[in-house]
Each structure stands twice: as C-alpha cells, then as structure tokens.
Amino acid sequence: LLSLEAGRALIRPPAFERTEAPRVTPQRKILLVGWDSADWRLISPLLDRGLMPALSGVIERGVMGNLASLEPMLSPLIWTSIATGKFPHQHGVLGFVEPDPLGGGIRNVGSTTRRGKALWNLLSESGLATHVVSWYASHPAETIRGVCASDRFALAPTPTAEPWPLPEGAIQPAAAAAALAQFRLHPTEIEASQLLPFIPRAAELDQRDPAVAGRLTALARILAQTASVQAAATWILETQPWDFLGVYFRALDDLGHHFMPFRPPCLPGVSETDVAVYGNVMEAACCFHDLMLARLLHLAGPDTTVIVISDHGFESGAQRPGAVANEPETMSGWHRQFGILAAAGPGVRRDERIYGCSVLDLTPTVLHLFGLPVGRDMAGKVLVNALEVPGEVARIPTWENPASDAAPAVAAPANAGEEAALFEHLVALGYMQRPDADTERQMRRAADEITFNRITSLVSAGQAGEASVEARRLAERNPTERRHRLKLVQALLHAGHLSEARDELAVVETELGHCPNTGRMIAHLLMLEGNPAEALRRLQAAESEAPDDMRLHEQIGRVLLQQRRWRDAEQRYRRVLAAEPENPSACVGLAAALARQNHNVEAAQWALTALGLQHFLPEGHFQLGAVLTKLNFPERAIQAFETGLSMRPGHVPAHRFLARLYRHIGHTDRAAHHRQRIRELDPSAPAED
C-alpha cells in the first residue's frame, strides 16, 4: 500500500469540483478477474478436493468472502455497477437491450449506454497503463491508456472461420486490432477432443438429435469465446506495459444456463441419462477457469494484487428453480444473491474471511489501492477489512466532469424518455424517419423494461419516492401488465404511500384478478396499516397453498414481530434460515426476535451475520444498534445507527436512539441535533422518551 503520507501527497483532494483527474505514480499492479455467476457453493467442494489450486492459492495468501449482488440481478447491470461503484439507476445500463436512438428497433446495451466513467476511464485518466478485455456492456471499445477489447471482440457471428472480420469498434487502439484478431478462436476450430473434459461421453451421443447438437454447439461456442478472451488477456500481460488489467469471462453463466439443470442430484423433469452425460460440465468449467487463472497469475507475477469476483451466484443444488435454465422469462431465477470475492497480493490481508462486501465496492477499493480518491457519488465503499493497512480513504465529490461536452463513452441518452425525445426532435427536424408500428412496439417494450429495472434499482437504493413516480407512469402506459402494476404497488409501499397502494392493489385485483403476489402485498399493506391480525390471517391462508414458500414464512415472521409474538417469530425465522442460511433479512428478523427475548449476544451475532452477508441493509444496522445499546456498547451502537441512517435517512426510531445515546455519552450537541431531526420528521412525536 501507498503510505498514508505518500498517498496524501499524491492525491490532495480538491475542495471543489475537480477539473483534472488526480494522477498517481503506480506502485502496484492490479489484476481484476471477473467470472460471471461463479458461486462458492459450486466452487468450495472443488477447492476442498484440490481441483482449483490457483484459486485456492489466492485464498490461502489473501482474503475471501461473499459478494452481495444488486436487484435487478442481471449481468449487464451488475458488471457495470462493479465497474462504476454505482447503482444501475445511476450508471444507466438498465437492461440487455435498449431502443436504438435511430428509431430503428433495439440494440444491445454497450459502453455508449453508460452514463459516466468506468474504472478503466478513471485509471487511464490518472496516468495508469490500463487494459480491459471483454467486460460486459463495453462495446464499442473506448480509448484508454492501453488496450480495450470490447465484449464483442470474441463473438463469432459467422458459421465458418473465413472470413471472420472483427466487429466494428471492438478494439482500441486500432493498432492492436490486427494482433488481437489473430488470437481469436472460432467455434469451428474447437476439436472434439477439447469437448471431452466437459462431456466425456460426447462421442457416444447421437448428434442428429437437435437437443444434443444444440448443447455441443453451445459448448464449442462458449469455449471458443473464452479461449479468445484468455488469449487477449495473456497477450496484454506478455507484451504491454500495464498497471491494471480487468478481464471478464462469461462462460460460467452461459454454461450454467445450458448445463446446470443436469448437475446431480437429478431434478424432476430431467432424465437420469442427461445427468450422467452432462452432469460434470459445470465442475469441469470451474477447473478450466482455474487453469486460465493460473496462467494469468503466472504472467502477472507475485507482486500483483489479484482480485477474483463474480456478479452473483448461480443455483446449483436442490434449490434450482426448474429443469430448464435458458428460457428468458426464468433465467434470472437461477441467479443467487451472492457471488464470490477472493483477493491476494501486496496490501491484502492473508488467510482471512471478509464480510459485508458488495459489487458496488470494487471500484472504490481498486481506486484506493492505487492511492486514488473515491467519488462521493459512488454508492460503494472501500473494502478496508480486506487490506493490511487500510489507510485514510481520500474522497472527491465526483470523478465526472459535468462541464465537458465530450464526456467519454456516453454516446446516446440511456434514459428511455430522453432517448425518445431525441428521436422525436430529429424527426421534427426532418432528418429521421418514424419506424413502422411493429418496430415501435419492440422499442417501447425495451424502453419499458429499462424503466422497470430502473424502478427496481431505485427502490433497492432507498429512493422509493422517485421510483413510485416513474412506476405510476409505467403502469399507466401498460394497464394490463400485472408486473408493472405490482411494481407500482411495491414502490408505493416502500415510499409509505399506503392509501395509494391500497387503491392500486384493489384496482389490480378487480381488473387483473388475484394472484399470490397480490396476496402477499395486501398482507404487507395490512401490516403497515397496523392490522397484523388480518395480515396474518391472509398469510396463513396462503401458507396452506404453498407450505414451502420461504418468502411467505419470512413475511409471517415480520407480522409475528409486529404482534410482539417473539418466540413464534423466532421459530419462523429459524425455519427460513434452515432452508436459506444466507438470507440476510431473515437473519435480521431473527436478531430482532431474540433481542426482544433478551438473548442479546445471540441477537448481535445474527445481526452481524446479516450485515456480513449484505452491508446495504438499513434494518440490519438498526437492529445491531438496538442490541448493542442493550449490551451497553454506546459508541458501537451509535456507529451502527449512523450507518443505517446514511442508508435510510429520516428513520425516526434511529434518530431517537441516537438522541438518547449521544446524551448518555455527553455529546449534548449531537443529541440536540437528533432531537431536532425528530421534530422535523414527525412533529407529533415526542422528542424525548
């Protein structure tokens, strides 16, 4: 790590919006490796068997932990959050596709969708030799201080290898294009023997069977792309000066959507034969990734700080949601909330497990490791618990430069409304032609999906008020779309607009009929309205129809807490956690139930477990603060409440605790501040208790 003094000398955060990027003299190299959908549940048994020695080495000489994902759990959104430290509604990549600003249909999201700078822009501006290969949503490649190969660089759209031109804009600088083009592997170049480690019985299969042919073709395609990405990364490490290399592999996700249903144990609807034939693909894929990682580590050298991450996990056991994983409607249901994080090298603690890491934290952490400041507009934090000497985190208001017309990367307004407005503007000027009705419908659907995901992101980030306004417009545009109507209800509930939520729910039930989701929302509403008895009655009725639905049990737990039935709530949450040990909100519920029964130490442990799983959990910080207060740790309780308030501003109970705690430790001015906040937020509430 840079020493604190050296870091200060190099950084010197400006008092106002900066006009030039901070520059740093590189004293370390960082290799950031992204494995889409990698999951400890799949990987840990392989580590135990010694089948992933490279990753095992990283863990042994460094740190490991879960990496909490974000909602909505979709790869382009999450990988862009990883690369920006921002929520999806902040960075603007909000779906797989977006309306084409030309009014000509839809297009894949890419670097031109992103609002603002990615990590590679920031490092590049700071003078670091920066390279990035195949990052999700990175096309067209951007001009950086190094090589940028976009995620379309390795795609093979043609059925044969000749001719196989590089997609337009896939490589920057253009001078690197010829070198990298020759390293690409076309799927037709994958030989049968290269498929055998994944499907040892491939030669026995009847390839005239379309399902078999489809799977073998998919495997060859994915292997070819992966090999191309690896080749580009190794070429950079071998031939280019570098301080940072970010390389992204999507194969585990792609393969998971094709082959995870065949992994043992055999799922209902999957044949035993398919399990016998394809059951080893995912394990083999993990070992393949480990081999690639070994090569990258060797080339990067021992003085490199390496970070291996995934955007989310992937269900691989008994909780897999069905026998098919590659249907668009159900694909995201296979994703699990926790991905992986492993890091090692200079500056990183050794052989430690770390907690509370989020995909939002990667960019702030890499910036800090390079001695660069973190933008206050970033939602993530520096993972100081992973660092030997965390040092002081330098901050600047933002890395963006709003005054610049030539904002890098961003070529078209990502916001669907702006997009449509620009198109209308150009049509009015007479330079563009309106698309036909089918194309317009397609574009509208894409725009609505972007809006839907933006609302989800806003709600996740605690901005339910803004979310509810957008959700209202979306629901009005699509009155027959149940998920849009329920998204509005969800946003209204989070924003505390209970009467509006009730009205909307009533209309939805009348117009579109009842469904389990509306039932759960009505119960949630009843609870918020102070009618837990009726909420419980409805939930118990639903429970008889879906006894294994853990979301239902968790909701019942919340009602029981409200009814002060602490023991019953505890049992409910324990049941949820038996089925879902990594459910952070159930951990918080259990902590609350235990604290009310004066099992304070265990309650604190569960609250900490919850926050270890997911740091952005305001209720978790609140419960931790409450139990630490009871355990007489006022300073630590204050820290917990303050953290929770930073995530959920205006939470009156937290202000009340803080007023009391600050008075207790003699900080009367801080106590007075919180009493004042209580009066402002709830004039009818007594400030003293």
Next chain:
Amino acid sequence: MTAPAALADTAVVVSGLPRSGTSLLMAMLQAGGVPLLTDGQRAPDTDNPRGYFEFEAVKALRTDAAWLAEARGKAVKIVAPLVFQLPPALACRILFLERDLDEVVASQTAMLARKGITSPLSPSALKAALARQVAQARVVLTDTAQRRVCFVEHRRLIQSPHAAARSIADFLGGGLNVAAMAAVVEPGLYRQRHTQAALPFS
C-alpha cells in the same frame, strides 16, 4: 459530372449533427467536382437557402442499404445518428463536421421555431444528447482498410475556406477544384455564431 479518379469506387459520406454545416460541405463538394447523390425531394427553404442535398433513402439506411451501390463515386449526406449504420465493408471516405454545440442547438431550435414546433428536449438536454452523438462518432468512426475518416471543423470551414477546402480535397485524393469549393462559403450564411456575452462594465 464524373467523379475524380481517386473516388471512382468510393462513396464520399458527408456527416455530422443536423445543422452542423453538412449542406454547406455538400455544396462545396459539388462545386469542387464531386457528383452528389441527392433526389431534390427536400426543397431549399429559409434554413438552407442552397438546399439540403439529401437523399430520402438515407433515412431507411438501417433496413435497406442496397442504394449505397449508387453512392460509389458520389457524395451523399448521412447525418450523425444514421452514419453509424453504414456497413463496415463499404468503401468510403467520411467527412464528419464538428460545430460548436451551442451553435448547433441554437440553429436546430431556430429551425423548429420557424416550423412552429417546440423541441421535446430542453436546450441543455439537447446539447447533452448531441454531445453524446459526437462522442460516439469519435469512438466508432475510425479508419479501417475500407474506410477513411476526416473530422472537419465547421469554424475552420468558415474562417479559412481555402485552407479547409485544400485539406478536404487532399483527403479525397485530389483532383477537385479547390478555388470553386472555397468560393461556396459565404460568411453571411453563418448566422448562429456563438459569441460570448459582452461584459457589462468592460
């Protein structure tokens, strides 16, 4: 009119944001001896007294690019949002106009106002959106084996028409009438010049 020999198998694409001087450059090329691919459907008006030099099929470029065969040896105007749709294999030379964005916004707004239309975008939002279009052009429009790209400053075209015409002619392989190209530029048509507000007490 036949194309200079250097352009016989190449399309000359004049691009840029709407109201960035693309029509002016088309007129210059015509004067210089480059045949134009236009259909005359959009008549001259107050905003473009010389005419728009447009070809209606350009607007459907995304779905139908067959007409590009007609553009060989000719200049065709394809505004910025559409130029990204050109097939990578097309042999072409792209002249991309860059103009002060405040001037472009003012010119587009004035053009809409004359039509009695209010833009759905505020001037600042429009400027940001147009800036992104230019940024995309800078990223996407790079030289390839089939394509060469030249970014042309509108201000230079106006202030130094002869030098600018010379550069453009060189980029296109020579053989153009540079003096005739430069003579097309009439500073009087440069109405949306962006000037700094005078300081009240200077």
